[in-house]
Amino acid sequence: MGLFVNDGQHPEVFKNKAGIIEPNQSFYKKDPVDEMMKEQQLANEALQQSLREMEIAFKQQEQIQVTRLKKLEHQLEKLHEQHQVHEDHESHVVAWLEKHETKNEVLGETLVQQLDLQKQVVEQLNSQEQLNEEIVNRLENQEALMEKIVRQVDYLRSILFERSHFIAEKIENGYLNTSTYIQKLFTRSESQPTRLEVKVKSKEHH
Numbered sequence: 001m002g003l004f005v006n007d008g009q010h011p012e013v014f015k016n017k018a019g020i021i022e023p024n025q026s027f028y029k030k031d032p033v034d035e036m037m038k039e040q041q042l043a044n045e046a047l048q049q050s051l052r053e054m055e056i057a058f059k060q061q062e063q064i065q066v067t068r069l070k071k072l073e074h075q076l077e078k079l080h081e082q083h084q085v086h087e088d089h090e091s092h093v094v095a096w097l098e099k100h101e102t103k104n105e106v107l108g109e110t111l112v113q114q115l116d117l118q119k120q121v122v123e124q125l126n127s128q129e130q131l132n133e134e135i136v137n138r139l140e141n142q143e144a145l146m147e148k149i150v151r152q153v154d155y156l157r158s159i160l161f162e163r164s165h166f167i168a169e170k171i172e173n174g175y176l177n178t179s180t181y182i183q184k185l186f187t188r189s190e191s192q193p194t195r196l197e198v199k200v201k202s203k204e205h206h
Helices: 032-099 101-205
Strands: none
Touching: 032 101
């Protein structure tokens, strides 16, 4: 940083028209005690600053701990209330259980009977399942037999169709042959008197 000169109010201050002879310091005096005192003073100031910062942090931490303690006390109060409610509820439950102990015994016997009944039902279901399997097997065998019968019926149907067609053709051919034969007979019966007449006429002429 350069030397500041106020030309407006003090124009002659810090100005030297003559040349500056260097060096302008002929000797230097060093005082170790003074330096040590200065260093000690700086260390004390730094320590005091650290102490102040620690004090501030301590106060902040103390405030945080107070807040946490208040929250913890509030939670403990809630837990105590909940525990009291739980104890009251537990006492009611115990009284209810004692009151209904006989009913529970009856219920236990009923449950045992129900379990026995369920076992019987399971056994019946197992038996029914085996029966169902047998029925399914029989139905599968019946289905296979029905398929076989259907195939046989289809085969017989095709044979009957072929036979019926063959017989129909035979009947039709027989009908045609019979019709032709009868027609020929009628034709011959009509033509014979004419021949007789010719023979008779021929005799008469003789």
